[in-house]
Every structure is written in structure tokens, then in C-alpha cells.
Amino acid sequence: MSSVDNSSATGIPAARPGSDVPFFLVMGGLSSCFVLLIVLLLLADVMFVSLDDFRVALATPQYWSAFRITLITCSVSAILSVWVGTPLGYVLSRYRFPGRWIVDTLVEIPIVLPPLVLGLSLLIMFHLRIGGWQLEEWLREEVGRPVTFQWPAVILAQFSVACAFAVRTMRVTFDQINPRVEDVARTLGCNRGQAFLQIALPQAWRGMIAAGTIAWARSLGEFGPILVFAGATQMKTEVLSTTVFLELSIGKLNGAVAVSLLMVVLAVVVLLVLRLVGARLTA
């Protein structure tokens, strides 16, 4: 029988100092490329604007209004996305039903669709006349709450994309939770609703925070559908992303960069708060 060559009289293989160095060099090198890119982007922005640009930005009521509308609409969209994404993610994770693949595909469409197309589709949906009936007209005249080019349109445009990401996150979350635990709860007397609320949901907190964070971040970055469906009326439907575009389009580069940096600060603060909340809830 052939034997294994350990290249040593003691049978212990020779020491290989530094054998892990190439691994760390390759992994570290590739990882740092992306981190460096982001740092350089932010540094370039910071170096481009002066303190005066910031002072001007902070003294402009239009920017403050956009800041306030952004904060409110992104938060509402994120909450709605988690509210809808959690049950949908649970259903897609736990149940096999006819047409499940169709639902699965439909839910992913906002992720792959060009944002501008989504905005256009929303505009068409609200203004399409079916047998003399039009959704926008009905909302304006019967409900008393028009949507197109109003603040609810901002939320709807953000929600349409953000919710798809929330569903995806919640689905993965529930995929990782052992369904057997809910089965046992059902043998103890739970119905499916109680098993979901009392057993699955408390385990999904971390995923819900992640889904909320992703939905909020996606809403902050949303631009195309908002511009098409909600417009960019100052003090009404203008959010920070549209402000950057409008400032850029009239050649006010310094103002655009100052607002961009404000968005960075806002995003970092909100993401840190959500992370802290998540850590506390799952502690």
C-alpha cells in the first residue's frame, strides 16, 4: 500500500509561514477597491464645495422644504414597504400555490424595470380612461384627494420600487427561519395567523429592520418616477434628488453638490439610527 509523503521524519508536515498572505492580499485588495471608490467620491464632493456653498444651501427655503418632504416621504414609503413586504415575503417563502411563479416574477419587475418607465406606467394607470371612468378623476372629485403631481404621488412612486426590495429581503429572512418551529406552535393550539404573529414575526425583526433600511435608501435615491409622476413643484413635490437634478440643469453645480452632500449626511444618520434600533431589538 502506498503511503502519504509528509516530507519529514517525524510525520509532521513542514511549517508554511506566510501561506495565508496571498489570500489576504487578494481579498483585501479587491475589497478595498470598492471602499476606496466611495471614499474618493465623497472626498471629491467635499473638496468641490466651499463652506459658503453650504451656508447658501442651508439658508435656502426651497432646500429645507425638499429636505423635509424627502425625510417624510422616504419614511412613509419605508414603513409601507415593510408593512406590505412582510406578509408577501412570508407567503412566497412558506407556501407553494398555483401561479406562485407569476407572483414571484411580478414582484421583481420594479427592480429590473427602468425607473422612468415605472413613473410613466404610474402616470398612465392614473389617467387611463376605462368606459368613461378615470382613477385620477375619481380620486380628485369623489375622494377629494388628487394624486398625480401631488405629494401622495411621491410616496407611491417611491413605494413601487422600495416595496419590491422589502419583499425580497423579507422572503430571504423567512427562508432562513425554521418553519418547523411554526409547525410545533400549530400543534400547541395556534392557528396559522397566531403562528405567524407570535412565532415567525418575533424572529424576523432583524430582517424587518434590514427591509426598512433598504426601502428607505431606495426611496431616497428615487428620481425618475418621481419626476414623471409627481413632478418637481417647489415646496410641494420637490425632493432632494429632484433638487440636485434641477440645480444641475440650470448650471448651479455648487448648489447641486451641496445638496448631494446633505443627502449623504441624511442617509448616514438614518442608516445609523436604524442599525442602532435593530441592534437594540435583537439584543
Next chain:
Amino acid sequence: MIELCDVSIVSGPFSLRQISLSVKAGEYAVLMGQTGQGKTTILEAICGLRKVTTGRILIRDIDVTGRSPGDRGIGYVPQDLALFPTMNVREHLEFALKLRHQKAAEINSLTSELSRMLGIEHLLSRSVQGLSGGESQRVALGRALSFQPSVLLLDEPFSALDEATRSEMHALLKTVTKSTGVTTLHVTHSSDEADALANRRFVLTQGVIEEPALQQQKDGAN
């Protein structure tokens, strides 16, 4: 009592056809058989987690075939125990009682009694995350018995335990099932476990449940 009358279960390519089995009230029965024969499938069908295509399942002479798992009054301990990760030990023992809207004083008294019987009084406020294998088994057993079911189903719960803890659990299970009078069906691979615990033994082979002759069972026990 547990009674399966000509039960058929189809799950994808796997199927069991016309299975029949009867365990009398208060008996401790084990179901043995090689891996992949469908022992777990049978337990899941009894507690309502798997649909049966034909046949009837009776618990204490009541047909529960069409009932949801929570309406069958069966305590179930699965192989992986499936403890609730967000609850502590006390919450495990109280869970089924709270679902049944028992009074707080009654829940307290029943939980204390059960935890004393299972030797987990000192663990009541502990999270289940840091429990040892034996402690987790006791909590899973306590959770299954907490609402005083008439039937207890155990799916190889001791397969991952060391020899000493397993013997400890056997002794505990004997005491608990005797004092509660619960009808038990226990799936196991171990003949030693069957000898130590059961007063009836069923073997599932090629989709057929057989009960070896009484003499063989006694021989097995001796």
C-alpha cells in the same frame, strides 16, 4: 388512544398506502424502521401537519382527520426539537396554556408543577439559546406536555444525546408518562430505547406496519 385506519399519505414521489395502527389509551408504543421508510411522515400525519389522501385518524375515538393541528390535542416533540428562539423556558411552558386562555394563577401553578417534574425549575428564566442538549429535550418535552394532551408523539428526540443523558431522559420519560397517563407513540432507531421505554413495538417495513409477536416483544425487553 391513537388509531390509524387505512391511512394513505402521498408526498411527491414518496407514498405510504393503507397504513393501520392502534395504540390503546395509556400505552407507550415505539415505531421502528429504517431511515426513509416514512416514520416521521406518519407522526406528522397524526398531528395534522401532513394531509392524508385516504383513511381516518382517531384520537380518543374522535375522528380528527380533517382537523387542524391545534384542534387535535396532541403534544409533539420533533427530532430537531424546534424550540422557540425568542422565548425563555417559562414562556415555552406557558405558551399553550395562554392560547387556551387559562387564568394566570392556574398557568403559574401548572408551570411550576411541570418544571418541578422535569427538573427545569432553575432554568425557567433562561433563554433557550444557551441550553445543553439534555436541558433542551426537557424543555421540548415540557412544552409538549404543558396543556395536558391525551397523546404524545416523539420523533427520535434523543438521537443527538450522549449515553448518560439519554439514560437520564429515558428514566424521566418513564416517570412523566406514567404519572400523566399520556398515550405515547415514539419513533426511534434504537432497540435499547424501545426496550427501556415501550410496552408495545411496531416496525415499519416497506410501507407496512407490523407488530412483532408478544413473545418476541418480551424477549426484546429482557
